[in-house]
Amino acid sequence: MTLPYLIDQLVNGLILGSMYALVAIGFSMIYGIVRLINFAHGDILTIGAFAGLAAFASADLPFPVVILIVLVAGAVVGMVIERTTFRPMRGSPQVTGFIASLAVSIILENLAIMILSAQPRTFRIPAYLNALVDFGPVSIRVIDLMIVVLAIVLVIALTSFVRFTKVGIAMRATAENYDVARLMGININRMIMLAFAIGSALAAVAGLMWGSKYGQISPLMGVLPGLKAFVAAVIGGVGSISGAVLGGYILGLAEVLFVGLLPPALSGYRNAFVFGALILVLLVLPNGLLGRNTETRA
Template sequence: MDLTLFLQQLINGLSLGSMYALIAVGYTMVYGVLRLINFAHGDIMMVGAYIALFGMLNFQIPFLGALFLAMIFAACVGIATDKIAYKPLRNAPKISLLITAIGISFLLQNLFNMFFTSTPKAFPVPSIFEENIIFFNISITFGSLLVPIITFIILLVLLFILHKSKYGIAIRALAFDIQTVNLMGINANRIIAIVFALGSSLAAVGGVFWATTYYSIEPSMGTLIGLKAFAAAVLGGIGSIVGAVLGGLIIGLTEVIVVAFFPDLSGFKDAFAFIFLVFILIFKPTGILGINFEKSRF
C-alpha cells in the first residue's frame, strides 16, 4: 500500500466526514431534547447551500458573508419549522412528529425545485479553497484541510456552550424533563428554538462546505447526505455530540478509503455507510459513545 496515497485519502476522508459530522450534530441535539428524528434536517443543509449561492451570485456577497447569511437563514428556517410544524404536536404520538418531519422535507425540496429548478447549479468556489498545499509529498487543497479544522473548532465551542453557559445548562435540563423545566420558570419553547437554530446553522455550514467540495448543488441533495449524517449520529451514539462527530468521521473515512483502494466497489460506496452502521449496532446497540439518557445528556 502506498503510504502517500493512504495519507492523501485519509485527509480527504476527514474532510468528507467533517461535513457529515456538522449535519449529524443537529440530528443528535434535536433527538436529545425532543426524542425526534428531524428528517427535514438534511434539506435545511440544502437550504443553506442555496442561500449562500443566491447571496454570492445576486448580491456579490463575499464567501464569508454568504456563509454567515446561510447560517442565519437556516437557523430561521429551523426555528420556523419547530414553531409551525413541531410545536403543535409536542404531546402527540411520536409517529405524528416523524410523518410531519418527512412532510417538511418534501415541502422544502419542492419549494426550492420551484424557485431554482431541479437543474444542478454550479457553486462559485473561492480560489483559496482550490490552492494546493504540499505537505510531506502529499498534495491537498486548502479546502480539504480547512473543513476538519473548522469542525473541530465548532465542536469545542458547542461543548463550551452546552456545559458552561446558562442556555447550555437549560438545554441539558430540558433534555431530562420538559415539564419540570417549565415549572422552574424556564421557557421550554424558547430553549427548543435555540436547539433548532444551533443545529440548523451547523447544517448550513456543512451544506456550504459540501458545495465548495463538489462544486454544484441541487434541491434533492439533502436526502442522501441527510440519511448518511443520521447514520453517523446513530453510529456514534445518538444523543452524544462527540459521538455524532466521531460517527461522521468514521463514515467519511470508510466511504473514501473504500473507493480509493477498492475501485471495483465504488458503485456501492453509499451502501457502506449503512453496512458499517448495522455492523456496529449488532455489537453495541447504543452506538460507539452511546449514553444512558437517564443519567446524562450530550
C-alpha cells in the first residue's frame, strides 16, 4: 500500500462521511426533541431526491432554487407525517413511535414504487457542479465540496439556532420536559412540528445531494443511507447535532477503510461491518461520543 493510495481512500471516506453526516443531522434533530427514532427518515431522503429531479426536469431552474424547493418539500412531508401519525400517539412508549415510523416507511416505499415505478432514474446536474477542483495531490468535484461545506455550515447554523435564538431555546426546553415547557408558555405542538420540519427538510436536501453525487435515484435509494445515518447518529450520540456530523465522518471513513485496506474478498461484508460497529459502539459507548442522556442501558 502506498501513501497516495491511502490519501485517496481517506478522501473517499471523508466525502462518503459528509454524505452520512448530512442525513444524520436531520435524524438527530428529530430525536433530540421527540426521542423518536424515525425510520422513515431515509424515505424522506428519497422524496427530496425526486422533488429535486422534478424541479430540474420541469424547468431549468438554477441550483439554489432547486435546493429551496427540495427544502420546502421535505418540510411539508415531515409536518404532515408528524401531524397525522406521531402527534396522536405522543405520550406512548418510545417503541410505539418506532413501530409507527416503520409503518410510515413501508407506506412511503410502496407508494413510491406504485407511483414512480421501481426503475432507477438518471439525475443530471449542471456541468459546473461536476467540474474538478485541484488541491495538490488530490482533485475533488465541486459537488463533493458542496456536500462537505453544506454539512459544516448546517452544523454551525443549527447549533447556533438551537443555542441562541428564542425559538431554539424553546425547542430545547421542549426537549427537556414537555410539561414544564408548556407551563412556560411554549406551544410544544408547534415546537415539535418545527423539529420535524427542519429534520425532514435536511433529509430531503441530503437526498438531493445524494442524487447529484451518484447521478441515479430510485424509490428505495433511501433505505440504506437512512439506516447508516442512524448508525452514524448513534456513534456520535443521538440527539447531538455535532455528534451526528462527527459520527457520519467516522462511519464514512471506517467503511471506506474497511473496504480499501482489507483484502477484496472481505468487501462483501461491508454492511455487516457497519452494523457490527453499531452494536459495538452501543455497548462500549452507549451514549455515543457526544451524547449525554443515559437511557440506553441498564
